[in-house]
Amino acid sequence: MVLSSVLGFPRIGVNREVKKAVEAYWGGKISADELTKVSAEVKKYNWTNVKAKGVDLVPSGEFSLYDHVLDHSASFNVIPKRYLGHGLSALDIYFAMGRGRQADGVDVPACEMKKWFDSNYHFVVPELSDETDFKLNFNKAVEEYNEAKALGIETRPVVLGPVSYLVLGKPAREAKPGFQPISLLPKLLPVYKQLLAELKAAGATSVQIDEPILVLDTAAYLEKQYATAYSELVPVAPKIVLTTYFGRLDSNLTFVAKLPVAGLHIDLDRAPAQLNATLAAVKPTSLVLSLGVVSGRNIWKTDFQAAIKLGQKAIDTLGSDRVIIATSSSLLHTPVTLSSENKLTAEQKDWFSFALEKASEVAVIASVLSGSQDAQVTALLEQNKKSIAARRAFETNSNDAVRKRVAAITPEMLNRKSPFAVRLEVQKKHLDLPKFPTTTIGSFPQTKEIRTTRAKLGKGEISQAEYDKFIEKEIETVVRFQEKVGLDLLVHGEPERNDMVQYFGEQLDGFVFTQNGWVQSYGSRYVRPPIIVSDVSRPFPMTVRWSSYAQSVTKKPMKGMLTGPVTILNWSFPRADVSREIQAKQLALALRDEVNDLEKAGISAIQVDEPAIREGLPLRRSDWDTYLTWAVDSFRLATAGVTDTLQTHSHFCYSDFGDIFPSIQRLDADVISIEASKSDMKLLQTFKEYGYSNEIGPGVYDIHSPRVPGEQEIKDRIAAMLEILPDHLLFINPDCGLKTRGWKETEASLANLVAAARWARQQFA
Numbered sequence: 001m002v003l004s005s006v007l008g009f010p011r012i013g014v015n016r017e018v019k020k021a022v023e024a025y026w027g028g029k030i031s032a033d034e035l036t037k038v039s040a041e042v043k044k045y046n047w048t049n050v051k052a053k054g055v056d057l058v059p060s061g062e063f064s065l066y067d068h069v070l071d072h073s074a075s076f077n078v079i080p081k082r083y084l085g086h087g088l089s090a091l092d093i094y095f096a097m098g099r100g101r102q103a104d105g106v107d108v109p110a111c112e113m114k115k116w117f118d119s120n121y122h123f124v125v126p127e128l129s130d131e132t133d134f135k136l137n138f139n140k141a142v143e144e145y146n147e148a149k150a151l152g153i154e155t156r157p158v159v160l161g162p163v164s165y166l167v168l169g170k171p172a173r174e175a176k177p178g179f180q181p182i183s184l185l186p187k188l189l190p191v192y193k194q195l196l197a198e199l200k201a202a203g204a205t206s207v208q209i210d211e212p213i214l215v216l217d218t219a220a221y222l223e224k225q226y227a228t229a230y231s232e233l234v235p236v237a238p239k240i241v242l243t244t245y246f247g248r249l250d251s252n253l254t255f256v257a258k259l260p261v262a263g264l265h266i267d268l269d270r271a272p273a274q275l276n277a278t279l280a281a282v283k284p285t286s287l288v289l290s291l292g293v294v295s296g297r298n299i300w301k302t303d304f305q306a307a308i309k310l311g312q313k314a315i316d317t318l319g320s321d322r323v324i325i326a327t328s329s330s331l332l333h334t335p336v337t338l339s340s341e342n343k344l345t346a347e348q349k350d351w352f353s354f355a356l357e358k359a360s361e362v363a364v365i366a367s368v369l370s371g372s373q374d375a376q377v378t379a380l381l382e383q384n385k386k387s388i389a390a391r392r393a394f395e396t397n398s399n400d401a402v403r404k405r406v407a408a409i410t411p412e413m414l415n416r417k418s419p420f421a422v423r424l425e426v427q428k429k430h431l432d433l434p435k436f437p438t439t440t441i442g443s444f445p446q447t448k449e450i451r452t453t454r455a456k457l458g459k460g461e462i463s464q465a466e467y468d469k470f471i472e473k474e475i476e477t478v479v480r481f482q483e484k485v486g487l488d489l490l491v492h493g494e495p496e497r498n499d500m501v502q503y504f505g506e507q508l509d510g511f512v513f514t515q516n517g518w519v520q521s522y523g524s525r526y527v528r529p530p531i532i533v534s535d536v537s538r539p540f541p542m543t544v545r546w547s548s549y550a551q552s553v554t555k556k557p558m559k560g561m562l563t564g565p566v567t568i569l570n571w572s573f574p575r576a577d578v579s580r581e582i583q584a585k586q587l588a589l590a591l592r593d594e595v596n597d598l599e600k601a602g603i604s605a606i607q608v609d610e611p612a613i614r615e616g617l618p619l620r621r622s623d624w625d626t627y628l629t630w631a632v633d634s635f636r637l638a639t640a641g642v643t644d645t646l647q648t649h650s651h652f653c654y655s656d657f658g659d660i661f662p663s664i665q666r667l668d669a670d671v672i673s674i675e676a677s678k679s680d681m682k683l684l685q686t687f688k689e690y691g692y693s694n695e696i697g698p699g700v701y702d703i704h705s706p707r708v709p710g711e712q713e714i715k716d717r718i719a720a721m722l723e724i725l726p727d728h729l730l731f732i733n734p735d736c737g738l739k740t741r742g743w744k745e746t747e748a749s750l751a752n753l754v755a756a757a758r759w760a761r762q763q764f765a
């Protein structure tokens with residue numbers, strides 16, 4: 001019999017219950033016990049509903065109050081010393097690591113967050129050194145397994161594997177030079193053995209161990225570590241299904257197929273072509289093969305016929321007892337359920353599947369392949385055929401004007417009129433900014449008042465004119481504040497934006513958006529990715545009104561603010577029938593018109609944010625060049641249509657640039673701002689080594705935490721930066737936008753930033 005499985009379910013609750021409860025706990029409004037009750041309800045909802053859809057292997061242990069990697073760190077006692085000794089409860093230590101803490105005499109910044117592979121989810125990076133004292137503080141996998149069992153639901157626990165856990169970590173501050181986290185594997189394995197043995201004793205018959213780094217080139221060097229780890233774990237553990245996702249195993253398959261585990265999961269959504277090689281490799285073994293045929297990364301309905309074909313191929317080689325039908329990855333990256341959507345048309349709704357619907361899809365596909373197809377399944381198959389055909393028919397509609405414009409893009413359209421050195425001089429005169437200009441990344445606090453006023457507009461409780469007046473008032477407040485605190489290049493604060501991507505999606509043709517399609521981005525912060533369904537174009541200017549208004553109330557230069565084509569694409573659910581390149585270029589043309597309109601409206605600096613450019617990089621190096629060419633070209637297409645006086649900015653948070661520096665240079669933005677406050681100076685050193693030539697603002701403080709950076713702290717950072725970067729190219733700004741911050745800490749932080757910049761002007765005149 002072919003079993004069905006879901007690799008992980010969204011842990012936010014159908015109505016964002018977890019966000020609300022976690023934030024209420026942080027605000028002192030509910031107790032830890034009440035928070036536990038909310039978590040228990042959400043887990044119960046997930047388990048019972050996934051089970052009710054007919055899924056055989058229901059996941060447990062992947063629920064999280066903040067981040068699943070952080071859960072492992074807390075459980076393994078990977079807790080940096082700075083969080084200990086303050087008398088905090090284990091739960092408060094956990095949250096302090098996730099978001100920092102500045103209260104009651106405790107002042108600790110958060111741990112670093114990084115992007116989870118090529119997704120918009122962020123994990124908290126484990127900090128490791130030879131001093132790390134691994135022990136099992138608690139066994140979350142067992143606790144949740146038992147919790148589900150008590151509800152009468154048998155689950156398959158999910159654990160992040162030891163090799164991936166270590167490779168995703170970084171050397172702690174106290175680590176010796178050259179320390180490599182993977183060297184801790186022998187010390188970590190006893191903890192995994194204990195965890196897995198306890199799971200077996202609790203009655204779990206199988207466990208899903210995630211080793212996503214197996215789809216990266218780096219895993220090729222870890223064959224020995226994988227062999228050691230799994231030969232030690234297998235004898236004590238429930239049956240292990242080694243789980244890979246987001247890409248292809250490629251040559252790593254050779255050693256993975258030899259590991260003594262019971263099963264292997266591969267992602268056939270991202271890498272369908274790996275099926276043949278995997279079948280050949282596992283055929284002579286006794287491995288069960290779990291086929292990720294239902295995408296965990298997009299929201300399109302699965303084509304049952306195509307999935308059944310892949311499944312049948314595997315059955316023909318391995319037999320049905322050795323095949324599992326699964327989601328390609330955890331469903332963490334998809335919204336909870338389509339049934340919460342009341343505004344999508346029936347035609348649109350018929351195109352999509354969210355997490356609960358996907359759970360049903362794996363169950364249906366598995367029952368067809370098992371030969372246990374009843375009348376209900378036959379009807380679902382028929383219905384799916386119709387839905388897929390309807391979507392295909394819709395896809396043939398194209399906007400000819402957009403297609404022709406993309407086809408007519410010329411190389412000249414990608415180039416600014418003069419080289420950077422010329423523009424720099426022209427812009428210095430035109431903008432008249434002081435040395436070490438201070439600026440912010442765009443957003444100012446999105447207060448409860450802003451969000452509720454927007455919600456009132458949505459519900460029709462206030463008119464558009466009332467809402468617009470309110471936004472004008474907010475913009476003016478932000479402008480006056482910036483003038484008062486002494487910032488140089490101002491922003492309008494983005495109060496009109498629900499989100500930097502959703503806002504544009506809602507104004508562009510070719511998108512649809514959801515009411516409740518929330519997806520966790522980090523901690524308690526969620527996003528509602530818009531969905532690209534057809535060719536993209538800009539019916540009207542999108543930001544000109546607000547940027548012009550902001551400029552009209554100040555004499556200081558105002559920076560226009562847009563989200564770049566690659567970031568809009570990456571943080572939306574893209575269409576599956578057209579390449580990402582084409583979608584990025586369509587977006588770029590729409591943004592090019594917006595950039596040109598902003599310049600015409602008298603705006604003299606425009607920031608086009610591309611924080612997702614690194615995240616969109618393919619996981620395999622051999623695929624990089626193709627991506628980087630179209631991604632950088634798209635940014636250039638959006639920004640190059642302006643005169644030399646227009647200062648273009650771009651911004652990148654999570655600046656894990658690795659080897660893509662030449663592409664950052666090729667963007668040819670006049671100024672870039674990058675997240676740098678939590679990385680050491682190695683990042684800036686690399687900019688220097690590559691000879692980065694344009695202006696640059698490395699963030700001087702972390703905005704993800706409510707903690708206020710001291711003036712001296714910022715001065716020290718500026719001084720350190722100036723040891724590496726040329727002083728005439730340096731901007732001073734925070735790491736990222738301030739939308740998640742409160743006004744109190746924003747005022748204090750920016751006052752310190754401006755004071756530190758003024759000091760630098762005297763010190764480094």
Ligand SMILES: CN1c2c(nc(N)[nH]c2=O)NC[C@@H]1CNc1ccc(C(=O)N[C@@H](CCC(=O)N[C@@H](CCC(=O)N[C@@H](CCC(=O)O)C(=O)O)C(=O)O)C(=O)O)cc1
Nearest residue numbers: 120451452454455498499500501521524525526527571740
């Ligand atoms: C820069 N980042 C972003 C990423 N991805 C994006 N798509 N956008 C980003 O900005 N990826 C990398 C980083 C991740 N960082 C963040 C930072 C902040 C958030 C965030 O604040 N999310 C908000 C939701 C934002 C939003 O869409 N707001 C809407 C609706 C708000 C709402 O809940 N309204 C209530 C009613 C009002 C009330 O009572 O408060 C409701 O509908 O019930 C809006 O402003 O209109 C969050 O709340 O998590 C995300 C990623």
Ligand SMILES: N[C@@H](CCS)C(=O)O
Nearest residue numbers: 441442443609611737
């Ligand atoms: N302009 C955006 C960029 C975030 S990455 C902001 O300030 O929120």
Ligand SMILES: [Zn+2]
Nearest residue numbers: 611653736737
């Ligand atoms: Zn940012």
